[in-house]
Amino acid sequence: MxxxxxxxxxxxxxxxxxxxxxxxxxxxxxxxxxxxxxCDAEVxxxxxxxxxxxxxxxxNSEIQMTIDRxxxxxxxxxxxxxxxxxHILAMRSNKSIFIQVxxxxxSFE
Amino acid sequence: MxxxxxxxxxxxxxxxxxxxxxxxxxxxxxxxxxxxxxCDAEVxxxxxxxxxxxxxxxxNSEIQMTIDRxxxxxxxxxxxxxxxxxHILAMRSNKSIFIQVxxxxxSFE
DNA sequence: CTAGCTATGTATAAAAA
DNA sequence: TTTTTTATACATAGCTA
Numbered sequence: 001m002x003x004x005x006x007x008x009x010x011x012x013x014x015x016x017x018x019x020x021x022x023x024x025x026x027x028x029x030x031x032x033x034x035x036x037x038x039c040d041a042e043v044x045x046x047x048x049x050x051x052x053x054x055x056x057x058x059x060n061s062e063i064q065m066t067i068d069r070x071x072x073x074x075x076x077x078x079x080x081x082x083x084x085x086x087h088i089l090a091m092r093s094n095k096s097i098f099i100q101v102x103x104x105x106x107s108f109e
Numbered sequence: 110m111x112x113x114x115x116x117x118x119x120x121x122x123x124x125x126x127x128x129x130x131x132x133x134x135x136x137x138x139x140x141x142x143x144x145x146x147x148c149d150a151e152v153x154x155x156x157x158x159x160x161x162x163x164x165x166x167x168x169n170s171e172i173q174m175t176i177d178r179x180x181x182x183x184x185x186x187x188x189x190x191x192x193x194x195x196h197i198l199a200m201r202s203n204k205s206i207f208i209q210v211x212x213x214x215x216s217f218e
Numbered sequence: 219c220t221a222g223c224t225a226t227g228t229a230t231a232a233a234a235a
Numbered sequence: 236t237t238t239t240t241t242a243t244a245c246a247t248a249g250c251t252a
Contacts, residue, residue: 002231002243010149015236020231021148022237027229028140028152031246035137035156039130040119042157045141046179050149054182067176070155073163111226111248127219129248136246140229 021049029057042066130158138166151175 011017025047036043036059044066047055060066120126134156145152145168153175156164169175 002229002241002245003233004231005244006147006231008143008146011147016231017148018236021144021150023230024140024144024148025150028137028144030229031133031137031140032154034117035130035133037117038115038120039126039133040159041130041134042155043137044153044155046151046153046175047144048151048175048178048182052182054179056179056183063179066155066157067179069157070163070165070172070176073157073161074165111224111228111246112250113225113248114227115248125248131219132247139246 017050025049025055029055032057033059042069044070126159134158134164138164141166142168151178153179 011020028047029045032043032045035041041059043057043059044063045057046063049055056063058066120129137156138154141152141154144150150168152166152168153172154166155172158164165172167175
């Protein structure tokens with residue numbers, strides 16, 4: 001990109017990696033925004049830094065809507081099955097599942 | 110970006126919009142890939158064209174893992190409530206409630 | 219729609235603040 | 236870490252095929 005071509009591999013120098021992360025993250029979110037506006041597309045971006053900090057963009061008012069739509073679009077048989085399995089596994093390892101279920105169903109009727 | 114600066118608003122000409130979408134979408138996914146590699150970050154991108162076609166990228170082998178992580182990071186009280194409401198709305202208009210319930214539970218853990 | 223072609227507009231690496 | 240500067244590398248709008 002500038003003053004030197006970049007090799008496509010993890011930047012070893014921690015400081016450089018951090019600076020690059022900051023700049024490119026900003027650039028990525030900006031590009032996502034531009035794509036959504038120029039092309040009237042629905043775009044969602046999720047980024048986690050190495051330290052676990054979250055950065056995200058969503059053309060939708062609620063990124064959850066795009067995520068849900070993704071699920072619906074990507075749910076061919078295999079994907080569905082895989083997701084199901086994941087969900088079931090996730091549930092099995094959670095003790096407060098029943099409480100959550102009740103809370104949820106309650107608000108449903 | 111070339112031969113003329115672009116106004117940040119929906120491209121009216123359908124053909125131009127389509128071509129731009131194709132080019133920028135590719136560019137966005139590439140940038141996402143580069144960010145993930147260079148900075149060792151976890152990145153997920155979801156894009157829907159106007160026609161509803163899905164394009165996505167995930168630095169993780171399964172984008173679902175990044176989405177889950179997002180939920181965990183973003184679940185302050187308000188966000189939780191908003192998600193709940195959205196899921197409920199989604200469910201009301203969907204007959205496969207069982208599947209939706211499972212998917213929803215995943216967001217807790 | 220997909221694929222070059224270039225002139226230009228942008229993004230950004232490196233260095234320094 | 237974030238920002239600024241500046242030289243370069245990249246991305247891409249408008250065309251063409």
